[in-house]
Amino acid sequence: xxxxxxxxxxxxxxxxxxxxxxxxxxxxxxxxxxxxxxxxxxxxxxxxxxxxxxxxxxxxxxxxxxxxxxxxxxxxxxxxxxxxxxxxxxxxxxxxxxxxxxxxxxxxxxxxxxxxxxxxxxxxxxxxxxxxxxxxxxxxxxxxxxxxxxxxxxxxxxxxxxxxxxxxxxxxxxxxxxxxxxxxxxxxxxxxxxxxxxxxxxxxxxxxxxxxxxxxxxxxxxxxxxxxxxxxxxxxxxxxxxxxxxxxxxxxxxxxxxxxxxxxxxxxxxxxxxxxxxxxxxxxxxxxxxxxxxxxxxxxxxxxxx
Amino acid sequence: xxxxxxxxxxxxxxxxxxxxxxxxxxxxxxxxxxxxxxxxxxxxxxxxxxxxxxxxxxxxxxxxxxxxxxxxxxxxxxxxxxxxxxxxxxxxxxxxxxxxxxxxxxxxxxxxxxxxxxxxxxxxxxxxxxxxxxxxxxxxxxxxxxxxxxxxxxxxxxxxxxxxxxxxxxxxxxxxxxxxxxxxxxxxxxxxxxxxxxxxxxxxxxxxxxxxxxxxxxxxxxxxxxxxxxxxxxxxxxxxxxxxxxxxxxxxxxxxxxxxxxxxxxxxxxxxxxxxxxxxxxxxxxxxxxxxxxxxxxxxxxxxxx
Numbered sequence: 001x002x003x004x005x006x007x008x009x010x011x012x013x014x015x016x017x018x019x020x021x022x023x024x025x026x027x028x029x030x031x032x033x034x035x036x037x038x039x040x041x042x043x044x045x046x047x048x049x050x051x052x053x054x055x056x057x058x059x060x061x062x063x064x065x066x067x068x069x070x071x072x073x074x075x076x077x078x079x080x081x082x083x084x085x086x087x088x089x090x091x092x093x094x095x096x097x098x099x100x101x102x103x104x105x106x107x108x109x110x111x112x113x114x115x116x117x118x119x120x121x122x123x124x125x126x127x128x129x130x131x132x133x134x135x136x137x138x139x140x141x142x143x144x145x146x147x148x149x150x151x152x153x154x155x156x157x158x159x160x161x162x163x164x165x166x167x168x169x170x171x172x173x174x175x176x177x178x179x180x181x182x183x184x185x186x187x188x189x190x191x192x193x194x195x196x197x198x199x200x201x202x203x204x205x206x207x208x209x210x211x212x213x214x215x216x217x218x219x220x221x222x223x224x225x226x227x228x229x230x231x232x233x234x235x236x237x238x239x240x241x242x243x244x245x246x247x248x249x250x251x252x253x254x255x256x257x258x259x260x261x262x263x264x265x266x267x268x269x270x271x272x273x274x275x276x277x278x279x280x281x282x283x284x285x286x287x288x289x290x291x292x293x294x295x296x297x298x299x300x301x302x303x304x305x306x
Numbered sequence: 307x308x309x310x311x312x313x314x315x316x317x318x319x320x321x322x323x324x325x326x327x328x329x330x331x332x333x334x335x336x337x338x339x340x341x342x343x344x345x346x347x348x349x350x351x352x353x354x355x356x357x358x359x360x361x362x363x364x365x366x367x368x369x370x371x372x373x374x375x376x377x378x379x380x381x382x383x384x385x386x387x388x389x390x391x392x393x394x395x396x397x398x399x400x401x402x403x404x405x406x407x408x409x410x411x412x413x414x415x416x417x418x419x420x421x422x423x424x425x426x427x428x429x430x431x432x433x434x435x436x437x438x439x440x441x442x443x444x445x446x447x448x449x450x451x452x453x454x455x456x457x458x459x460x461x462x463x464x465x466x467x468x469x470x471x472x473x474x475x476x477x478x479x480x481x482x483x484x485x486x487x488x489x490x491x492x493x494x495x496x497x498x499x500x501x502x503x504x505x506x507x508x509x510x511x512x513x514x515x516x517x518x519x520x521x522x523x524x525x526x527x528x529x530x531x532x533x534x535x536x537x538x539x540x541x542x543x544x545x546x547x548x549x550x551x552x553x554x555x556x557x558x559x560x561x562x563x564x565x566x567x568x569x570x571x572x573x574x575x576x577x578x579x580x581x582x583x584x585x586x587x588x589x590x591x592x593x594x595x596x597x598x599x600x601x602x603x604x605x606x607x608x609x610x611x612x
Contacts (some may be wrong), residue, residue: 215549218549232541239543239549240549242521243545243549243550244550244551245550
């Protein structure tokens with residue numbers, strides 16, 4: 001309740017132009033660097049190397065939202081291609097997350113497919129994998145269609161994401177499990193505001209559906225990305241995979257969120273992949289991280305005052 | 307911290323003779339019946355039948371502590387034998403928990419062995435199982451020796467208990483797992499006040515050792531009684547046995563503690579066994595239940611005032 005008020009209040013303030021301008025102008029001084037690896041590709045590669053030295057895997061997430069023009073999608077796609085080319089020079093794992101709207105799904109399915117195919121082909125050339133990230137409900141069908149189409153063309157290095165707060169997701173999971181080879185699937189709870197027409201509103205139902213999707217995916221033998229910071233579910237996953245002697249999973253956490261948990265999971269022998277956001281368009285992402293936890297805001301205020 | 311103060315404070319008050327006399331005289335009016343099935347064997351059988359109708363299994367626990375004379379042990383042993391004879395007339399499962407000090411372990415090992423053998427033999431005659439319960443540290447070796455001796459004589463219907471707060475328990479578990487057939491083992495966290503010389507004082511260490519003992523026992527194929535009300539560990543156990551497709555476990559909870567959890571676990575398809583205490587010597591047991599949770603005390607105060 002209080003949490004909800006805090007979250008909505010802060011997101012409201014973050015939407016105020018004066019606040020946005022101020023935070024953007026102060027930038028890194030406010031501690032953006034805790035959650036965003038940097039504005040440039042060089043910044044993000046430094047972060048990747050540091051994580052790999054600690055035994056943590058990575059996936060890059062180029063920030064950028066609300067792309068609704070063909071030119072905007074073209075620019076984002078080129079930036080993704082440039083990142084893939086740069087990753088090709090690195091010894092570390094090459095894995096990138098891309099939002100379908102960045103590829104033009106907000107303009108048309110055809111545009112998104114055209115750009116996603118360019119990305120998939122370049123990734124294949126440089127030995128990289130690409131995750132088609134999941135956005136809000138209007139884009140779920142399009143994203144699954146992109147995955148299915150390109151997967152059918154042999155791009156098995158593509159993965160995607162399902163959100164346990166959507167009623168439809170268990171069905172979407174079953175459909176993905178019919179593909180051969182089974183695609184890697186990242187399971188999240190879901191972070192957009194969705195109506196009760198399409199999504200569970202009760203946290204317990206979201207959590208229970210998360211568990212069911214997780215266990216179903218693991219039992220079916222798909223590679224599952226357990227992408228939650230919920231420590232209860234993480235503990236239960238550890239118990240499940242230990243019981244099943246399963247290897248087809250990894251934990252996925254966000255850069256800068258619960259860093260000690262990230263290290264503890266790796267120390268307990270699990271594969272841990274860190275989502276590393278980077279790019280100039282960090283304001284929206286940063287605001288959501290602050291809205292998640294009052295402690296994160298305190299971190300920023302300390303930066304502001306000190 | 308507050309919890310600890312509450313607990314110690316209430317146990318201190320419960321030790322006051324005037325309070326003890328008053329509570330004992332008011333007896334059932336104070337809600338003892340929520341946690342203790344009754345004073346007589348007839349009471350407990352009624353409770354057993356009601357639970358079985360709800361799909362819950364049972365184990366009887368004849369109350370009685372601090373037996374330190376041969377005559378006291380003889381009386382308790384006879385009461386246990388009488389209960390076994392009575393259970394023989396019932397259609398329900400026949401399972402009884404016995405504290406080794408009730409059989410005379412506080413007097414001598416030989417006396418306890420003599421009485422435990424009488425109990426084991428009578429149980430074999432009537433098709434019952436008996437759990438040698440675990441008390442505080444001075445009795446751990448004796449209890450394990452009783453189990454090992456009688457088990458060696460072919461009394462495979464005996465089980466015992468290990469407490470995860472003791473440093474030694476993982477070693478005791480490994481030793482029990484060498485027996486063939488492997489004995490059923492009830493795993494608890496431990497409820498006595500033990501020093502840091504012998505027991506973890508940090509809840510997280512007790513919990514982590516609980517998990518390790520649990521998973522080790524399940525993996526080794528012993529039948530494990532998961533005897534905790536800790537809902538995190540219960541959830542993790544559900545995940546483990548689902549992953550392992552294991553059947554060699556049951557949940558064990560105390561009569562009247564978290565009754566909705568008891569039903570929910572049974573509804574989710576798990577075997578659930580309820581520990582049912584009964585007998586005239588209910589005061590100590592009842593005080594500990596109240597000390598566990600302020601909500602339980604409120605329950606009694608309502609009984610007292612209304």
